[in-house]
Amino acid sequence: MATMAPPMQPRRPTRQVNIGNERTGIVRIGGDAPVVVQTMTTGYTHAVDDCVTEINRLAAAGAQLVRVAVPERKDTEALAEIIKQTTVPIVADVHFHFKRALEAVEAGVHKIRLNPGNISDRDQVNAVIDACRDAGLPIRVGVNEGSIVERKDKQKRLRELGRFFSEHKQGHLIALMITRLEEYMDIFDARDFQDVVISAKSMDAAMVIDVYTEISKRFDYPLHLGVTHAGPRETGSIRSVVALGTLLANGIGDTIRISYAGDAADEVVDGLELLYCLGRRTRIGAELIACPTCGRIQVDLFTLVQDVRRKLADEIQLPLKVAVMGCVVNGPGEAEGADVAVFAGDRRGIIYVQGKRVANVPEAEILDRLLQECRLFQDRVRSGDATLGDK
Numbered sequence: 001m002a003t004m005a006p007p008m009q010p011r012r013p014t015r016q017v018n019i020g021n022e023r024t025g026i027v028r029i030g031g032d033a034p035v036v037v038q039t040m041t042t043g044y045t046h047a048v049d050d051c052v053t054e055i056n057r058l059a060a061a062g063a064q065l066v067r068v069a070v071p072e073r074k075d076t077e078a079l080a081e082i083i084k085q086t087t088v089p090i091v092a093d094v095h096f097h098f099k100r101a102l103e104a105v106e107a108g109v110h111k112i113r114l115n116p117g118n119i120s121d122r123d124q125v126n127a128v129i130d131a132c133r134d135a136g137l138p139i140r141v142g143v144n145e146g147s148i149v150e151r152k153d154k155q156k157r158l159r160e161l162g163r164f165f166s167e168h169k170q171g172h173l174i175a176l177m178i179t180r181l182e183e184y185m186d187i188f189d190a191r192d193f194q195d196v197v198i199s200a201k202s203m204d205a206a207m208v209i210d211v212y213t214e215i216s217k218r219f220d221y222p223l224h225l226g227v228t229h230a231g232p233r234e235t236g237s238i239r240s241v242v243a244l245g246t247l248l249a250n251g252i253g254d255t256i257r258i259s260y261a262g263d264a265a266d267e268v269v270d271g272l273e274l275l276y277c278l279g280r281r282t283r284i285g286a287e288l289i290a291c292p293t294c295g296r297i298q299v300d301l302f303t304l305v306q307d308v309r310r311k312l313a314d315e316i317q318l319p320l321k322v323a324v325m326g327c328v329v330n331g332p333g334e335a336e337g338a339d340v341a342v343f344a345g346d347r348r349g350i351i352y353v354q355g356k357r358v359a360n361v362p363e364a365e366i367l368d369r370l371l372q373e374c375r376l377f378q379d380r381v382r383s384g385d386a387t388l389g390d391k
């Protein structure tokens with residue numbers, strides 16, 4: 001008997017943490033807050049001007065939190081000036097040296113990330129917890145597959161965790177990540193500190209799905225989803241969307257970071273689109289529908305689609321559905337389902353607004369006329385004369 005795919009699951013209930021202040025605005029993660037998109041800078045934090053430029057560019061792309069690496073003292077020394085010149089909450093990414101966390105808190109950072117794989121001394125962790133509590137800052141406990149050290153009692157813990165872990169091809173790694181989190185969270189529990197977000201990343205998409213699914217059963221902290229070292233956008237996007245999309249559809253995940261070996265702004269753009277597609281965020285800006293083209297194509301659609309995409313991003317803030325179709329086969333159907341649409345025929349573009357034909361223009365004029373209709377329609381929606389999606 002054929003089995004049906006399960007429907008989208010409601011969000012898993014979690015605690016909520018708040019990040020930021022009056023100046024940056026408060027970003028809420030977990031609970032009833034929409035899923036948050038975050039990213040990380042690619043340059044040196046101590047290069048203040050470049051770092052500020054990158055952070056502001058990422059915030060403009062839609063990043064709600066931006067993480068920066070602080071491997072050296074000169075990086076934490078730069079934080080105060082960076083925070084002064086940016087308006088998005090900043091997360092200090094701390095590895096190996098717990099003092100970097102203390103320095104970052106002192107500098108006014110808005111959240112700390114610790115890696116249990118390389119800061120495990122209880123007194124050091126307690127010092128960071130106490131500093132964050134005093135400053136009102138949350139901590140992300142971020143386990144990475146790559147920085148997990150094999151435990152000697154692995155087999156015993158595997159048996160304790162049960163059949164799933166014993167039979168899973170990477171069950172021992174999943175078990176290690178969970179046990180490391182359990183041990184680490186004991187330190188936080190003993191300190192009565194619950195202002196925590198958890199992550200457990202791997203470069204293996206299937207493993208990310210499994211480990212977060214298991215973690216979601218064991219902790220009620222908000223979860224930060226990510227596939228680490230996902231590679232360049234061309235392949236990393238598939239890897240990330242498979243893992244994060246599956247988890248989000250299952251109701252798991254409160255903030256996401258897609259990571260690419262490339263421009264971090266692409267991580268933000270793709271993360272937002274993933275959330276829009278799954279209905280986990282209310283869309284800001286137009287939704288573009290375009291045909292893939294085929295031998296019936298009537299205009300240079302690839303160029304037109306890219307031009308339309310760029311212009312819509314600049315000029316349209318409301319979630320208009322805009323369709324760009326190459327010929328009459330599917331064009332009229334999509335045109336009727338969109339707020340503004342064009343379908344090509346005989347090197348011309350026939351433009352529709354909510355199912356009504358409004359223009360028939362030569363190919364060279366399609367872009368300008370389509371954008372003009374989008375702007376006019378957006379104005380009508382804003383003034384209450386039209387409603388999105390009203391056919």
Ligand code: SF4
Pocket residue numbers: 291292293294295296297298325326327328329330331
């Ligand atoms: S809309 Fe026309 S050109 Fe585009 S893919 Fe469909 S049949 Fe081909």
